[in-house]
């Protein structure tokens with residue numbers, strides 16, 4: 278399960294992910310982290326059977342937690358198979374198939390939004 282953590286960088290003073298790992302024994306994979314002077318967002322991947330425990334601990338430390346559902350979607354009618362999304366995606370969600378058509382492995386998506394910005398035909402979208 279993927280979780281989106283949102284927090285106020287000024288108020289969070291403890292290493293929340295390390296704390297959650299130590300207290301639950303869960304293996305936590307950090308997929309994306311954006312931490313600014315005021316706000317931070319981290320996407321983590323947690324084993325399904327540990328999700329509730331991890332969520333509880335992180336929330337108790339003052340972090341907003343939401344389960345990340347859905348992934349990138351491609352509107353096949355708009356896609357012109359230019360390959361721009363292949364170049365920019367950090368997790369290799371997009372590849373050309375044998376017919377030079379761009380195919381999507383959405384389960385690899387970490388919701389960074391980079392492909393949405395570069396697509397010339399606005400064929401790509403992320404869930405809210």
Ligand code: SF4
Pocket residue numbers: 351355356357358359360361362363379395396397398399400401
């Ligand atoms: S960038 Fe857009 S138009 Fe180009 S291959 Fe990707 S989804 Fe299709």
Ligand code: SF4
Pocket residue numbers: 349365366367368369370385386387388389390391392393403
């Ligand atoms: S949102 Fe990011 S990770 Fe997801 S498909 Fe687009 S570029 Fe790849």
